[in-house]
């Protein structure tokens with residue numbers, strides 16, 4: 779399986795080949811703050827599976843060994859590397875796939891740092907678009 783993806787503005791494009799090692803929804807505070815979102819979905823692959831086919835991501839050192847690659851133009855978060863914890867591995871933000879539903883998520887991780895209300899977020903009222911105006 780080959781999946782293609784990219785950032786919001788289209789400056790960065792990539793392809794990833796093969797089956798992911800896992801796909802996890804991360805609730806850690808580093809992911810939350812870097813993304814500006816309550817959680818981030820990551821698919822994990824051997825480093826060699828990923829080819830950036832267009833553009834050059836910017837690299838942000840988000841922790842001692844953590845490196846977050848993102849589009850310097852539009853800000854979309856794309857890849858995560860950690861040579862210390864995950865040598866030879868790349869994590870890809872699966873929401874940046876052209877077909878983000880292609881690989882189902884398998885687990886929630888780092889829930890020790892989860893925002894409290896996220897635990898029951900699936901129970902909130904749901905609307906196809908927006909709530910009706912009253």
Ligand SMILES: [Zn+2]
Nearest residue numbers: 785787849852
């Ligand atoms: Zn971009």
Ligand SMILES: [Zn+2]
Nearest residue numbers: 804805806809
């Ligand atoms: Zn995280």
